[in-house]
Amino acid sequence: MxxxxxxxxxxxxxxxxxxxxxxxxxxxxxxxxxxxxxxxxxxxxxxxxxxxxxxxxxxxxxxxxxxxxxxxxxxxxxxxxxxxxxxxxxxxxxxxxxxxxxxxxxxxxxxxxxxxxxxxxxxxxxxxxxxxxxxxxxxxxxGCYPTSVLLALFPAFAHGLAEPDVVVVAASGTSGAGKAAKPHLLGSEVMGSVSAYGVGGLHRHTPEMEQGLSGVAGVPVRVSFTPTLAPMSRGILATCTAPAAPGLTRAAVREAYESALAKEPFVRLLPEGLWPATAMTYGANTAALQVTLDERAGRLIAVIAIDNLTxxxxxxxxxxxxxxxxxxxxxxxxxxxxxx
Incomplete structure (x- = not known):
């Protein structure tokens, strides 16, 4: 074709x-x-x-x-x-x-x-x-950011593991901003520096994240999203958290994610103790994902890496x-x- x-x-x-x-x-x-x-x-x-x-x-x-x-x-x-x-x-x-x-x-x-x-x-x-x-x-x-966030959290909302109040902090490489020349993306501006942008609910991908997660959860999901620009050409590393459902345990979180992702060819739930890095996914149509429960804070934490271009x-x-x-x-x- x-x-x-x-x-x-x-x-x-x-x-x-x-x-x-x-x-x-x-x-x-x-x-x-x-x-x-x-x-x-x-x-x-x-x-x-x-x-x-x-x-x-x-x-x-x-x-x-x-x-x-x-x-x-x-x-x-x-x-x-x-x-x-x-x-x-x-x-x-x-x-x-x-x-x-x-x-x-x-x-x-x-x-x-x-x-x-x-x-x-x-x-x-x-x-x-x-x-x-x-x-x-x-x-x-x-969008590339919503891809990472939705893959990281859809198992949580599909299984009722989290409350509908999500916080996301994600780092992206410079290719996410496109190829047009922009002064703030010059090598001398980016090398050795990480910066935040679109802070305070301003990033255009925010409503897309809320739309996707709300569709899975069956109730409106609010997302507070802070993107950051990292000195790399490709990749996204997104850390996504939400209040955990009452009585949730780490074992239950792991079991739910293993069940949700068992047949997914492109989303890899990493072995316990191994955390995602953007280099795991360069050039591949894959997502590297890890999840846990912060028992002290009562929050579910999912960290995911993808190649934003792939x-x-x-x-x-x-x-x-x-x-x-x-x-x-x-x-x-x-x-x-x-x-x-």
Whole structure:
């Protein structure tokens, strides 16, 4: 099947291309972008020699026509208009934010403008979500931070282990901010320094976390989210805590998580005593997770590591597309990372 990538010159686009080149079910079709149109892909993705001479086209419905799958790795607010030009039978995968939220008011508050509508949410691990994605022709890929938080906490809320009042502190690498030049992301600003941003409930991924966790819990879940920028190119390490349910024990927490994740191919519950590190997941469509109970504070603690570009974006997108097309869910997706 032919797959087109809009936004092929960006970080998410490059990761999609890396994974698609190793996927036996896909042939890479049109590559499009905005400001980089007319230039060879090698100028933007030199790590992809198989596609080095391909010329990037201007993003349009005509350029993306004739493909079975179209991936939109575009900034928020740009996907809806492009998707509207594509036939209903094409699988369109939005790696941006346009179609993730179900509440138009939340979209207006955190993103501004009119809400473009809601598509099936591309996180197969959530309870019941694989059935939703089967045969889907429009898919909204989660944000990278929500991917980590939802994977870390859905077992807790599915099993009634925690109260609906979540605190998340997460560190992300600089690729999460995209490829556009920004002074605060210069090497001299980032190296040797960790900084907080979007503090006080301002980060745009907050309502997405609340939406996903509330859907699992069956009651509204409040999330206080503090993101931090770490001096690394890839990765997210998220520490997620919530008040523990009365009478909860460490053994019960472990048992519930083992049960919830036993058949998940991409979420690894680490052996007791081993804690996640971002280096465990580089280049892999996997999540490394550990959970415990702080008995003194009465809080459940889940710590998770993912690669924000793989499981957090491109890998999660292809995983969802595999399900939508009736392919094996693990097809073309790396389980092994790169170390050191």
């Amino acid at each position: 032919k797959a087109a990538i809009a936004g092929a010159s960006g970080y998410a686009g490059g990761e999609l291309l890396r994974l698609l080149l190793g996927h036996p079910g896909f042939e890479v079709g049109a590559l499009t972008a905005a400001s980089s149109a007319g230039t060879p892909l090698a100028a933007h993705q030199p790590h992809l020699p198989q596609l080095a001479d391909r010329i990037i086209q201007e993003t349009s419905g005509a350029a993306l026509a004739g493909h079975e799958v179209v991936f939109l790795a575009l900034p928020h607010g740009h996907s809806a208009a492009v998707a509207a030009e594509l036939p209903a039978g094409v699988v369109v995968v939005d790696c941006g934010a346009d179609h993730r939220l179900t509440d138009p008011a939340a979209w207006r508050e955190f993103y501004g403008g009119e809400h473009a509508g809601t598509w099936p949410y591309g996180l197969p691990e959530l309870p019941g979500q694989r059935q939703v994605l089967a045969d889907a022709r429009r898919i909204a890929v989660p 499981k957090g974006t491109a890998g999660g997108a292809i995983q969802s597309v595999n399900l939508a097309l009736g392919l094996p869910e693990e097809l073309g997706l790396p389980l092994t990372g790169v170390a050191p």
